[in-house]
Every structure is written in C-alpha cells, then in structure tokens.
Amino acid sequence: MAVLDTILTKYIDAAEQIDPIKCVGHVTKVQGLLIESRGPQAIIGEVCRIHAPKGRGIIRAEVVGLRGETVQLMAYDETTGIEVGNRVVSTGELLSVPVSNKLLGRVLDSLGKPTDGKGDIEAPLYYPAQADPPNPLKRKRITERIVTGVRAIDGLLPIGKGQRMGIFAGSGVGKSTLLGMIARNTSADVNVVALIGERGREVNDFIANDLGPEGLARSVIVVSPSSAPPLSRLRGAYVATAVAEYFRDQGLDVMLLFDSVTRFARAQREIGLAIGEPPATRGYPPSVFDSMPKLLERCGTSDKGTITGFYTILVDGDDMDEPIADTVRGILDGHMVLSRRLAERYHYPAIDILASVSRLGPVVAGPVTKKAGGYLRRLMATYAEAEDLIDVGAYKPGSNPAIDEAIAKKSAIDAFLIQAVEERTSIKDTLQAMGNLANMQIPDEELGQYS
Numbered sequence: 001m002a003v004l005d006t007i008l009t010k011y012i013d014a015a016e017q018i019d020p021i022k023c024v025g026h027v028t029k030v031q032g033l034l035i036e037s038r039g040p041q042a043i044i045g046e047v048c049r050i051h052a053p054k055g056r057g058i059i060r061a062e063v064v065g066l067r068g069e070t071v072q073l074m075a076y077d078e079t080t081g082i083e084v085g086n087r088v089v090s091t092g093e094l095l096s097v098p099v100s101n102k103l104l105g106r107v108l109d110s111l112g113k114p115t116d117g118k119g120d121i122e123a124p125l126y127y128p129a130q131a132d133p134p135n136p137l138k139r140k141r142i143t144e145r146i147v148t149g150v151r152a153i154d155g156l157l158p159i160g161k162g163q164r165m166g167i168f169a170g171s172g173v174g175k176s177t178l179l180g181m182i183a184r185n186t187s188a189d190v191n192v193v194a195l196i197g198e199r200g201r202e203v204n205d206f207i208a209n210d211l212g213p214e215g216l217a218r219s220v221i222v223v224s225p226s227s228a229p230p231l232s233r234l235r236g237a238y239v240a241t242a243v244a245e246y247f248r249d250q251g252l253d254v255m256l257l258f259d260s261v262t263r264f265a266r267a268q269r270e271i272g273l274a275i276g277e278p279p280a281t282r283g284y285p286p287s288v289f290d291s292m293p294k295l296l297e298r299c300g301t302s303d304k305g306t307i308t309g310f311y312t313i314l315v316d317g318d319d320m321d322e323p324i325a326d327t328v329r330g331i332l333d334g335h336m337v338l339s340r341r342l343a344e345r346y347h348y349p350a351i352d353i354l355a356s357v358s359r360l361g362p363v364v365a366g367p368v369t370k371k372a373g374g375y376l377r378r379l380m381a382t383y384a385e386a387e388d389l390i391d392v393g394a395y396k397p398g399s400n401p402a403i404d405e406a407i408a409k410k411s412a413i414d415a416f417l418i419q420a421v422e423e424r425t426s427i428k429d430t431l432q433a434m435g436n437l438a439n440m441q442i443p444d445e446e447l448g449q450y451s
Contacts, residue, residue: 041090098123110223139300146308155434162300171314185425189253191215194259234264
C-alpha cells in the first residue's frame, strides 16, 4: 500500500507541475527591469507567477507588454533568482486589493498587504487596483466645503468635497508636513495616504511626527518606497486610490493625500522606456501622460461619497513649467505653490497665496467669506508689487493709500497665515479671524455652515 501511495504521489506532483488549467510559459530573457517569456497567453495587466525555486520560490510579476509570441513582464519585487527556463504561470487575474473597515490605522505595501507587523487584515472584499473613473454624468456637483484645519487653505483657498488640488513644491519646503496637518485636522471621515517613492526614513518620520497617533487612527497608509521596483511604486498609487474608492462607496468623505505624482510619473517612465517606448517630452514616454489623467480622474465625487485629493508635485529646480507639473496643473481643480522664499523666512506652511488658486473656492465659500478673502488677496498683491520699493526705503508713506494699508496689515496677515504644526484651528475661528482682518462681519449662517 505504501508503494502504491508513493507512485500515486509522484503522478499527483507531476500533474500539479503541468498545471493543465492555467496557461504556462517559460522565461527566455532577463534584462534590467524586463523579463521576457515565451507564453503564457495573457493580457496586459494580468498577474503571473514566476517559479524560481533556486533562489526565491514564486515571484509575482505583471504583463506590461506583448510582442508577437513574447510576453514582457515586470516583477513587483526584485528579480534576483530568476533564470532562463523558469516557469511562468498566468493567474487569469488583474491586480486587486483586499478592502474592509479594518484597514483603518494600518500600513500597507504596494499590493495591499500589511507591513506594520500587526498581523493580517480580515478583508473578504476585493477592489481592482486599476479601475475606470466614475461616469461624469453620475458625479455630484461640488457644492460643499471640506475643512482642512489649515488657516491659509480654509480662509483663502477654500476646498470643496471631491475637489482635486495639487501641491507644487521643490524639495525641503514642507510638503509632507502640510499633508500631515491636513490629515490630523480635516473634517473628512477617512484619510488614505499614499507615500510613493519616498525615502524609507521619511516614511517612519511621516507616520510618527507628521501624522501622529490621532491621524493614524483614522487613516490607511500605502507605502512603496524609493527602493521598490518601478512597477511596485506604480501599483502602490493605484492600490491607494482603490482603497479610497472603497471608503467612498460606503458613503463617506475621503481625504486622499498622495505624495508624489512626480515619483509616480518617473516609475511609469522607467517602465515605458524598458519596454521600448520612444522618449518624448524631456525623456518622458507617451504612456506617462496617458496614465496621469486615468489615475487623477478617479478622485472626486460619485453618487455615493466623495474623494478629496491633495497631490504633491516635485518641481525640479523650482521649475513650475516642467512637463509633469504642467500636465497635472491642467488636470486638477486648483493648485497650491509652496515657496522656498517663504520657507527660508520660517513662514510655515510656506503657501504662496498669490501664486495659488482653488477653482472651486468661489463655489463653496459664502458671499461675505469670498469678499473678505478677495480683500486680503488684494492687500497682499499690493504689497508684493511695492515690496522692492519698501525694502530699499524708496517708498514714502502717504504716497498711496492702498500701499499704506497693505503695509499696516502686513504683519497681521502673516500672523494669520503662519500656523504651527501642532496648532488646531476650527473653521469658525478661521473665518472670524479673516473677517476681522478685512473689517467685515462674517454672518452666522456662513460661520455655522461648516461646523
């Protein structure tokens, strides 16, 4: 009987190796990021398993291109251990992420798996990582304000529920800190934070310092660090968006904090160039500019809930017209520019109000609030135009009443805009303070509208 069992086991193992149900191919070439195989029959985006028993066991990869009978794949992890002849088995599935309310307070990797050491997450429902944006005709109009808890934003750059804002900045001017302030103080029900291409050290710093325990408790963090392969960084962006879509579909107001679109675009560039796409604008292949609207348009309103998005864009050399910044600015519903000049003056958050705009601000702000905000903007613009004269002592007080008023209120406006990281300001206090600066009384119906 033991002999019979041995023989049967041998044939069972052989049948499993053949795997007649799934399509099977074999690795023919590994070059840089790209893995080529003959077979299996698969579609773009399909997840495959590469069997590399000598070094790694099973490595998950995704189909990124098809060329004749050759299937082009990229691994979600390192390619160490893969060799010519390794079996490639198609799963027949696209990448999906397990979702549930138990994701709150957890840190996930680019495939939606927990990485915080707190155990597995019970999530019986799966959402596709890549999905179509909501039907434009089923999107609700944006008419309600969402509170960020940052005076400069709530006062002078009002944001609507479902609006998408870009944060444009060079390195080291406070992008992550600003995102942390929003995450802690926002009126949104849930935060989803995507840290794409960040340095490993900065991930822990953001969670511990910028976000804090209070912010983490109602947040889901998706991390794909700079050391991860480009496909992993790319898919991390889609996984974070899918998690936000899950909570939106529960009828909640979701805040999606995405850092950064630039690193997402660079990951797509690495993939595109690896599979043979021609470089176009400043070395970016066409797929980069095709992928960005598909990702960013998934954020917004639906017939169930909302996703309000803040997307950071790294501007090399503070060049606001570089290709990624220019493309994103045309997709989003407004932008905030973080000024290195303000940061050097220790003016935080370093938001350049005059260079920033919220396209839906006039829709979600009350009439008196809009009037007060416009008045402060005019004062700031007047001061900026005369600043050189003022700094060198060439301006004579009394020459221009508008400049005199701008000078008189400069310190008070700066005090209103500067906010400590740990400082919490209600929307009522923000609007009242702005009204006082503008010598206007904000009516109670506008003050209580967002409480």
